[in-house]
Amino acid sequence: MAAERKNIKKEENLIDWYNEIMLRAELVDFSAVKGFAVYRPYGYEMWELTQEFLNRRFKALGVKNTYFPLLIPERILNKEKEHIEGFSVEVAWVTKGGDRDLDEKLAIRPTSETIMYDSYSRWVKSYRDLPLLLNQWNTMVRWETKETRFLLRGRENLWQEGHCVFASKEEAENNVLLTILIYKDMMEELFAIPVLVGRKSEREKFAGAVNTYTVEAVLPNNYVSQAATSHYLGQNFSKPFDIKFLDEKNEWQYGYQTSWGASMRGIGIIALVFGDDKGLVLPPRVAPIQIVVIPILKGEETDSNVIEYSKRIHEKLGKLGIRSVLDDRKTYSAGWKFNEYDLKGVPIKLEIGAREVESESFSIKIRLSGEKATLKLDEVKSMPERLERLHMEMFDKAKKDMDSRISIGKDREGFVSALKNSTAIVKSAWCNRSECEDKIKDQTGATSRLIPLDKEALLGEKCAFCGEEAKVNAYFAKSY
Secondary structure, X not given: OOOOOOOOOOOOOHHHHHHHHHHHOOOEEEOOOOOOEEEOXXXXXXXXXXXXXXXXXXXXXXXXXXXXXXXXXXXXXXXXHHHHHHHHHHOEEEEEEOOEEEXXXXXXXXXXXXXXXXXXXXXXXXXXXXXXXXXXXXXXXXOOOOOOEOOOEOOEEEEEEEEEEEOOHHHHHHHHHHHHHHHHHHHHHHOOOOOEEEEOOOOOOOOOOOEEEEEEEEOOOOEEEEEEEEEEEEOOOOOOXXXXXXXXXXXXXXXXXXXXXXXXHHHHHXXXXXXXXXXXXXXXXXXXXXXXXXXXXXXXOOHHHHHHHHHHHHHHHHHOOOOEEEOOOOOOOHHHHHHHHHHOOOOEEEEEOHHHHHHOEEEEEEOOOOOEEEEEHHHHHHHHHHHHHHHHHHHHHHHHHHHHOEEEEOOHHHHHHHHHOOOOEEEEEEOOOHHHHHHHHHHHOOEEEEEEOXXXXXXXXXXXXXXXXXXXXXXXXXXX
16 A cells, blocks of 8 residues: 655655655655665566666677675775775775674675776786676665665665776777766666766766766756766776786786666656656656556446456557556555556556447546547557657657756856756856865855766856856756
């Protein structure tokens, strides 16, 4: 059963609304450990569909799945100084085994670079061993001190992390760009959410990386959320971890590395972008239930005919490859079911009553628009096309909303006001200096989210905030 309804409105309090919807739609639940969520089957199935999408794309690049230990010895975690400094305050440690103190502290995986690269140093010996392309689906623990939020920020997060070694800088840089575009496709082709794509600033890049690339989604409160990242590590890890190989000239070279990952945060972003006061509104390609068939039962002799006819339609949907459910439970009313599947964001509901049986038709209702229609039985075959059209409608709706929330920062006063009050996401000419970014964060609470991936003409000759010479265009916003 869904959690108790509190009638929180999305426009009045986005995060309280979000938390309620996550619980009531049964995507997640609280656990006995603070900051650690339970991922319920309905939410986890969305993660499985995400895994299927990404696995197909990763494997097309030659990536293999693997698994490495959850625990990392302190001496290994400390091998890359900048990396551990970036995570030190968030690392959770195991110091006892049973009732005995351990000889060495073990970190609970905050990310797997160090434990994987310890093995890579033994596996990579020759240019013939490269490229080494591995990915793992696992969990990572970062002891967040900020307020945790379901899927968006937790102490334990489900994610995937890819870690690759190449013989050349060019191959590694190409891999970084290929994977960030895969994540863009995940957001747009699977989740129907348009994203901004670009490079992180020096201040915001991953600890130990040469460059970090990101995809960021725009949220209804003019915040953004980082959906995935891809890092070019250069030789920053291969040298301390001694990942080197004999090249074709029989000379030792250090490998060039990449790492990249995405978590369940994208599923939370779906809820924030599309949800309404009735509940979730799910894009068809990632919806666990794409169509629900609801027989209208009245406790009469005709009910058996309604159920049999509903089964026929449900079977036809299955043969079309549609994830459908026939809800013929007699313990819940049709009205309760309509509300429940609206809460769960099912894209299309089909309603079947005695009238539909008699006329060999069915009634359809679209979750996104509320549009209703009556169709003939042979129009069941149009459902895959309708689901695809719905995906595009959702993407177009989200794109228009995203574009409306981005303003061009032309002067310091407008720049600061928009970010401080979260009235817009600001794109502006920027000096690309860390000291300027620090002052922006102090005054507005916002950070640079990305520098656009594609080269653009500068929006101005001077930085909109500090007035120094502009070097790049950049997006600024608050984030979760």
